[in-house]
Amino acid sequence: MLIALLPGDGIGPEVIAQARRVLDVVVGDRLTYEEGLVGGAAYKAVGHPLPEATMEIARRADALLFGAVGDPDCDALERRLRPEQAILGLRAGLSLFANLRPAKLFPELADASALRPEVASAIDLVIVRETNGDVYFGEKGIRTNAAGRREGYDIMCYDEDEVSRIARVGFETARARRGKLCSVDKANVLETSQLWRDVVIEVSADYPDVQLSHMYVDNAAMQLVRNPGQFDVIVTGNLFGDILSDQASMCAGSIGMLPSATLDANNKGLYEPIHGSAPDIAGQGKANPLATILSAAMMLRYSLGLPAEADRIEAAVAKALAGGVRSPDLGGTHTTAQLGDAVLAAL
Amino acid sequence: MLIALLPGDGIGPEVIAQARRVLDVVVGDRLTYEEGLVGGAAYKAVGHPLPEATMEIARRADALLFGAVGDPDCDALERRLRPEQAILGLRAGLSLFANLRPAKLFPELADASALRPEVASAIDLVIVRETNGDVYFGEKGIRTNAAGRREGYDIMCYDEDEVSRIARVGFETARARRGKLCSVDKANVLETSQLWRDVVIEVSADYPDVQLSHMYVDNAAMQLVRNPGQFDVIVTGNLFGDILSDQASMCAGSIGMLPSATLDANNKGLYEPIHGSAPDIAGQGKANPLATILSAAMMLRYSLGLPAEADRIEAAVAKALAGGVRSPDLGGTHTTAQLGDAVLAAL
Ligand SMILES: CC(C)[C@H](C(=O)O)[C@@H](O)C(=O)O
Ligand SMILES: CC(C)[C@H](C(=O)O)[C@@H](O)C(=O)O
Numbered sequence: 279m280l281i282a283l284l285p286g287d288g289i290g291p292e293v294i295a296q297a298r299r300v301l302d303v304v305v306g307d308r309l310t311y312e313e314g315l316v317g318g319a320a321y322k323a324v325g326h327p328l329p330e331a332t333m334e335i336a337r338r339a340d341a342l343l344f345g346a347v348g349d350p351d352c353d354a355l356e357r358r359l360r361p362e363q364a365i366l367g368l369r370a371g372l373s374l375f376a377n378l379r380p381a382k383l384f385p386e387l388a389d390a391s392a393l394r395p396e397v398a399s400a401i402d403l404v405i406v407r408e409t410n411g412d413v414y415f416g417e418k419g420i421r422t423n424a425a426g427r428r429e430g431y432d433i434m435c436y437d438e439d440e441v442s443r444i445a446r447v448g449f450e451t452a453r454a455r456r457g458k459l460c461s462v463d464k465a466n467v468l469e470t471s472q473l474w475r476d477v478v479i480e481v482s483a484d485y486p487d488v489q490l491s492h493m494y495v496d497n498a499a500m501q502l503v504r505n506p507g508q509f510d511v512i513v514t515g516n517l518f519g520d521i522l523s524d525q526a527s528m529c530a531g532s533i534g535m536l537p538s539a540t541l542d543a544n545n546k547g548l549y550e551p552i553h554g555s556a557p558d559i560a561g562q563g564k565a566n567p568l569a570t571i572l573s574a575a576m577m578l579r580y581s582l583g584l585p586a587e588a589d590r591i592e593a594a595v596a597k598a599l600a601g602g603v604r605s606p607d608l609g610g611t612h613t614t615a616q617l618g619d620a621v622l623a624a625l
Numbered sequence: 626m627l628i629a630l631l632p633g634d635g636i637g638p639e640v641i642a643q644a645r646r647v648l649d650v651v652v653g654d655r656l657t658y659e660e661g662l663v664g665g666a667a668y669k670a671v672g673h674p675l676p677e678a679t680m681e682i683a684r685r686a687d688a689l690l691f692g693a694v695g696d697p698d699c700d701a702l703e704r705r706l707r708p709e710q711a712i713l714g715l716r717a718g719l720s721l722f723a724n725l726r727p728a729k730l731f732p733e734l735a736d737a738s739a740l741r742p743e744v745a746s747a748i749d750l751v752i753v754r755e756t757n758g759d760v761y762f763g764e765k766g767i768r769t770n771a772a773g774r775r776e777g778y779d780i781m782c783y784d785e786d787e788v789s790r791i792a793r794v795g796f797e798t799a800r801a802r803r804g805k806l807c808s809v810d811k812a813n814v815l816e817t818s819q820l821w822r823d824v825v826i827e828v829s830a831d832y833p834d835v836q837l838s839h840m841y842v843d844n845a846a847m848q849l850v851r852n853p854g855q856f857d858v859i860v861t862g863n864l865f866g867d868i869l870s871d872q873a874s875m876c877a878g879s880i881g882m883l884p885s886a887t888l889d890a891n892n893k894g895l896y897e898p899i900h901g902s903a904p905d906i907a908g909q910g911k912a913n914p915l916a917t918i919l920s921a922a923m924m925l926r927y928s929l930g931l932p933a934e935a936d937r938i939e940a941a942v943a944k945a946l947a948g949g950v951r952s953p954d955l956g957g958t959h960t961t962a963q964l965g966d967a968v969l970a971a972l
Binding site: 357360362366392393394397413414416418419420423425427428429430431432433434435436437438439464466467468469470471472473474477495496497499500501502503504505517518520521522523524525527528529533 | 713778865867
């Protein structure tokens with residue numbers, strides 16, 4: 279099976295290197311790798327954040343393991359050349375529409391959350407975020423309005439097929455967990471949300487065993503702080519999912535710990551840590567590789583049909599943490615490589 | 626000076642009644658009141674959530690004191706008749722564009738936040754949210770697309786005048802506080818945000834004494850959990866402000882404590898607690914009236930030029946809390962009226 283390895287910018291290469299060590303031990307030569315340039319690194323090398331050569335590898339691959347993109351040197355570039363376009367381009371170009379972000383506190387890290395331990399330790403949820411539509415991909419631009427003033431605009435929109443497709447992922451995910459799905463929208467203000475809610479309710483007829491609720495996004499942002507333990511699976515659109523999934527991750531402790539998957543309709547997926555490229559600590563051995571190692575485990579489970587191997591990696595991460603290894607984001611002083619070593623030792 | 630008193634739905638009338646008692650003691654007959662119907666209560670009485678008779682009072686008034694709107698009986702109504710339209714209609718109809726939401730933990734309530742006490746007690750911020758534009762008020766609807774499928778759409782947009790107007794409120798607010806302004810947008814994806822960021826930077830030339838920073842909304846949602854003490858003033862658009870201000874409020878403890886103001890260009894304003902109508906506890910004496918009493922204090926300060934009286938109310942609320950009075954949302958068993966009594970006693 280072929281893995282597209284996309285390290286990207288900042289701490290991306292460092293964390294990918296540790297995930298690669300773990301994969302080599304756990305699945306060895308059952309996987310082959312081709313490396314592609316993405317993000318600022320790709321722009322600097324070949325003038326585009328998502329070169330066609332990378333897309334070509336990504337199309338052929340069975341799964342993509344992605345580090346991070348983002349480079350302050352590229353901040354002044356026009357939007358289509360900025361590093362972030364790599365991730366948006368991969369999601370759109372490969373129809374990766376279902377972003378899954380589990381948020382769960384490792385009991386060993388109860389002290390790392392800004393939430394009270396009793397609130398944080400109750401977190402065990404998955405956010406299912408749509409990533410091919412919404413205001414991200416609608417028509418947009420800056421124009422001069424009737425009064426001669428500059429005006430920025432972006433069209434938010436979803437059609438019923440896009441909503442039902444992601445709703446089904448939400449229901450299936452809930453069915454495989456505790457059977458509770460909360461759909462988050464802003465139907466009291468947005469027509470896009472009204473259609474979203476209508477379609478989610480229609481789809482729910484096929485999932486009588488799943489308990490469906492609806493919540494406005496402002497309330498969801500409150501409830502994720504007040505009582506995140508109430509959620510099992512949250513399904514939401516691209517923009518609200520962007521905000522809530524980062525918030526939920528932080529409630530569950532360090533963002534250095536949390537993996538994500540973005541799947542197409544056939545479970546081909548892109549796997550990445552939810553943290554960014556962290557240019558301020560790049561190259562210093564301070565990055566926490568566990569989110570990327572856990573992303574590799576998700577890859578084995580969702581795209582490659584190797585659930586036992588995924589379990590093995592996750593157990594090793596828990597064991598490494600129990601053994602006391604801590605990167606700076608977790609309040610410790612261990613290096614990126616030392617965290618990798620600890621996981622390898624635990625395997 | 627004339628106050629439009631708009632109790633609304635659910636617990637609205639109960640909390641407004643307590644604020645009225647406090648105002649009677651503090652400013653007595655310097656204020657006169659006219660009551661108007663809003664929300665579900667107005668729909669049930671006269672068929673519209675924001676009747677022209679109410680708008681007429683609101684236009685004449687020097688300030689508006691608002692309870693809450695929202696009534697489950699109205700959930701199935703078409704959007705333009707739903708209770709929430711009252712608040713959107715007042716904001717639009719009276720050009721109330723600057724929503725100010727201070728979030729600060731009363732030291733007495735350090736235990737009420739889901740955040741660790743040391744994180745929560747550092748919160749002392751104001752969110753300045755634009756409330757006349759954005760995806761709230763752009764063209765919107767549900768249409769049939771080229772493929773014959775239902776599609777919901779909402780146009781997000783801001784012009785440079787709308788952005789500079791709210792940016793100035795942000796800079797002025799920061800200047801009167803600790804001199805730090807963080808503008809929140811999603812400029813890596815949205816053109817509306819790109820214009821927003823450009824204009825905020827242009828306006829910053831007039832405020833060299835204010836330290837300006839920019840943050841993406843997903844990161845802001847994280848940072849409000851991780852380290853909310855880093856913020857002084859946040860300025861943002863209508864949609865992001867809706868989400869972040871509710872989140873920030875919850876970080877600062879009970880939403881039963883937090884007031885808000887929404888001002889026009891001449892400091893005429895609508896004052897309301899940030900909590901909703903809470904139909905589940907309406908009429909049971911369980912509502913916390915302190916957010917509304919603190920909203921009344923903001924009204925005296927911002928719209929009525931009575932800062933000493935505002936200080937007096939705020940000090941009385943702190944004293945009442947120090948005396949141990951606690952409504953159910955604060956973990957106690959005191960009634961709405963008992964909280965009002967405690968504030969009156971402290972005055
Ligand atoms: C980098 C950015 C375009 C991206 C997004 O907004 O989707 C990121 O925040 C994410 O959540 O993966
Ligand atoms: C009731 C609703 C329309 C409103 C909003 O979204 O602005 C509310 O959530 C608020 O924040 O005042």
